[in-house]
Amino acid sequence: MRNPTWTRDELILSLDFYMRHKPHFPGKTSFEIQELSDLLNRMGAKNSGDRNEKYRNTNGTYMKLMNFRRFDSDYEGGGLQRGGRDEEEVWKVFSSDLKKLRETAKAIMAIVDTLQNNRAPPNVTCDPLEEDALEGKLLTREHRYRERDASLVRRKKDKFAAKHGKVSCEACGFDFVDVYGQRGDGFIECHHTKPVSELRPNERTNLSDLVLLCSNCHRIIHRRRPWLKFDELRALLCK
Ligand SMILES: [Zn+2]
Ligand SMILES: [Zn+2]
Structure with missing residues (x-):
């Protein structure tokens, strides 16, 4: 049985480790590598899917870190000629923005901790027309969970309706009642x-x-990574 390919979440945590330790990486048997391997295993234990006994062990974790060298200009010619599209994308987005990388890694770790404390992971189905955020699956789920929270969504709609007399799209102005009549009454989505x-x-x-x-x-x-910011969407509509 092969272990599942590395997720974006795992790659982000690994790149964060890589950037914090470069150029002096702890050895394969070091405490630090063990700690990262343990974290990846805790995260993996919460994801479904088959795993064998070598899953994210210290050896594999160390190899994955060294794989980042192939993208790293400080290591010209070094590194292994292996690595997927996700690895390259994570490198491109985060290696030049260490603040964002650290912040994202911390956010992912905070979620892993709550999963450990038996908080049920938000059960939010994926939309096939949408892509996960650059920041990985766990944070994508957290985003969807919040914007689909029924009581929050209701409060948001009520507040908007009290002010404007109706609910309509804050980006393009679309009003479902105008187009679909009563069937569209109160129909609108929330975005976090x-x-x-x-x-x-x-x-x-x-x-x-x-x-x-x-x-x-x-x-x-949500159609493509990186997700558009609300202002960027508005700017597209103003063209
Ligand atoms: Zn709209
Ligand atoms: Zn959204």
Whole structure:
């Protein structure tokens, strides 16, 4: 049985480790590598899928770290000629923005900790028309969980309706009642605007972090990585 390919979440945690230790990496049998391997195993234990006894062991974890060298210009000619598209994308996005990398790794670790404490992982199904965030699956789930929280969504809609007399898309102005009549009454989606790297598992969501969006606008935001920011979506509509 082969172990599953490395997820974006795992690659982000590994790259964070790589950047913090470069150029003097702890050895294969070091405490630090063991610690990273343990973290990846804790995370993997919460994901379904078959794993064999070598899953993210210290050897594999160390090899994966060294794989990043193939993208690293400080190690010209070094590194192994292996690595997938996700690895390259994670390298491109995060190796030049260490603050974002650290913040994202911390956000992922915070979620792994809450999973350990038996908080049920948010059960949020994926939309085949959407891509996960650059920041990985756990944070994508956290984002979806918040913007689909029924009571929060209701409060957001009520507040908006009280002010504007109706609910409509905050990006393009689409009003479902205008087009579909009563069947469209109250129909609108919520989008959580906070960068996913800043999400923390036990933090409350403020209504001001949510915007109302029609289904088209919402899909376009999540359609490709990196997800569009709300202002970027608005700018597209103004063209
Ligand atoms: Zn819209
Ligand atoms: Zn959204």
